[in-house]
Amino acid sequence: MxxxxxxxxxxxxxxxxxxxxxxxxxxxxxxxxxxxxxxxxxxxxxxxxxxxxxxxxxxxxxxxxxxxxxxxxxxxxxxxxxxxxxxxxxxxxxxxxxxxxxxxxxxTDGIGLLSDLTRLKFIKKNFSILILGAGGAVQGILLSILSLGCSVYILNRTDLNAINLVNQFRKYGNIKIFKKDSLKNTCFDLVINGLSRNIRYKNIFIPSYLFSSKTFFYDMNYGSKSTSFINWCKNMNSKYVSDGTGxxxxxxxxxxxxxxxxxxxxxxxxxxxxxx
Ligand SMILES: NC(=O)c1ccc[n+]([C@@H]2O[C@H](COP(=O)([O-])OP(=O)(O)OC[C@H]3O[C@@H](n4cnc5c(N)ncnc54)[C@H](OP(=O)(O)O)[C@@H]3O)[C@@H](O)[C@H]2O)c1
Missing domain, CATH: 3.40.50.10860 (Leucine Dehydrogenase, chain A, domain 1)
Incomplete structure (x- = not known):
């Protein structure tokens, strides 16, 4: 032992x-x-x-x-x-x-993320937010994000984990599963990546009409200037990108x-x- x-x-x-x-x-x-x-x-x-x-x-x-x-x-x-x-x-x-x-x-993940998004000026009340992932870190941040009146869409590899998360948090605010066909008129203000490190983002197809030049991108992963998510954002010419060091x-x-x-x-x- x-x-x-x-x-x-x-x-x-x-x-x-x-x-x-x-x-x-x-x-x-x-x-x-x-x-x-x-x-x-x-x-x-x-x-x-x-x-x-x-x-x-x-x-x-x-x-x-x-x-x-x-x-x-x-x-x-x-x-x-x-x-x-x-x-x-x-x-x-x-x-x-x-x-x-x-x-x-x-x-402390929720207050940690919200404090850093506030420091970076990446978040406002009532934002429309796409969250990638449905693991422990995403569970930790959802209450803080929903408390700001933001609308949250969850995209995850395993549908059941995303559904469980939506059911867990729906009483605290506006949270739904991401379905790209039902979002024709939506443009996300913020995308938060809560997936494990080093995932190949070209396999996660999200139509570019869901983002604008003003969309903020935040990777909860950290540790290198170019996580694979950050490279994916840069390939889309995104201006506002941060990793999760803060x-x-x-x-x-x-x-x-x-x-x-x-x-x-x-x-x-x-x-x-x-x-x-
Ligand atoms: N900056 C910070 O302070 C901070 C704080 C917390 C976490 N983080 C980082 O956030 C990341 C997630 O942490 P966590 O605790 O939520 O981990 P976790 O509970 O293990 O969840 C991992 C997530 O990644 C998905 N995933 C794993 N492998 C995948 C693959 N090959 N393809 C597609 N999706 C995949 C999982 O989807 P399934 O549901 O389908 O398995 C799940 O949504 C970690 O890298 C962690 O270091 C950073």
Whole structure:
């Protein structure tokens, strides 16, 4: 059994794969900025061992964890208690050990994305938004987007996952499955990519009349100046394109707030990561 007791960290990120993650770097910068003893490590875990390894982790003297793809839905079932937003999302990216008694689950993806879209001036009330994907990250962001009165269309490889998501969120706003034939008069204001990294976008056929020169494109993926989604946008000559580095920093900052009660300064960290 894997032991964490003697290792020198008290917060961790669990996912698979994890080698691309910039979260340890961001959390180290938060620790330095605030002076809080916050030691954070990324841990790659086998797909079938989430509950076992995360329970084992929390038995040691640790305080919290982040959860990334593909474990956010599993993390939802793992927690003893949930924040309101995690309860609605049915997806958890932040775990906190409370009073050494129970594990609280939260989801900071929604506030992370909305904060970055606002910083970039990529979002307004009542926008028409196409979202690619129906996984844990999309579950995490929908409440924030729908709260702005936006109309959301979901396009996903597995129809059933998209249908389940629409049924889950329809009481919180205007959300539908994307059907290209019924959208002749629609032009999307914003497209958000929530698909896994490195998908071939030329296989995802979306008619170009659904976009205009003013459409904003946001990739929740990050880590390289040219994710495959960003290349796809550039091939369409889109002017307003961003990757998810800002969202990553904002969601991390809100996890830090949940754990320590302090929201770190963010903008210089986004600049720092974007320069790399
Ligand atoms: N910037 C940030 O802060 C941030 C935050 C959260 C997530 N993310 C990124 O967002 C991405 C999604 O995360 P997640 O947690 O939602 O992952 P997830 O739960 O594993 O969902 C993956 C999504 O991608 C689709 N997909 C996977 N392989 C595909 C393929 N070959 N062709 C077409 N569609 C495919 C899945 O469709 P099916 O339903 O058909 O399987 C599903 O919609 C990750 O890359 C993650 O790093 C970034």
């Amino acid at each position: 894997r032991k964490y007791q003697n290792e020198n960290f008290n917060y961790a990120l669990f996912g698979n794969p994890i080698n691309h993650s910039k979260s340890p770097e961001i959390h180290n910068l938060f620790a330095k900025q605030t002076g809080i003893l916050h030691f954070y490590k990324a841990i790659n875990i086998p797909l079938d061992q989430f509950s076992l390894l995360v329970s084992n982790f929390f038995k040691s003297n640790v305080k919290g964890a982040n959860i990334t793809s593909p474990f956010k839905q599993e993390a939802y079932f793992f927690c003893d208690k949930l924040s309101k937003r995690a309860q609605i999302a049915k997806s958890v990216n932040t775990l906190k050990k409370v009073n050494n008694r129970y594990i609280l689950g939260d989801n 969202m990553l920093v904002f969601q991390a900052a809100h996890s830090f707030l949940k754990w320590h009660g302090i929201l770190p300064k963010i903008d210089y960290i986004i600049d720092l990561l974007n320069k790399k």
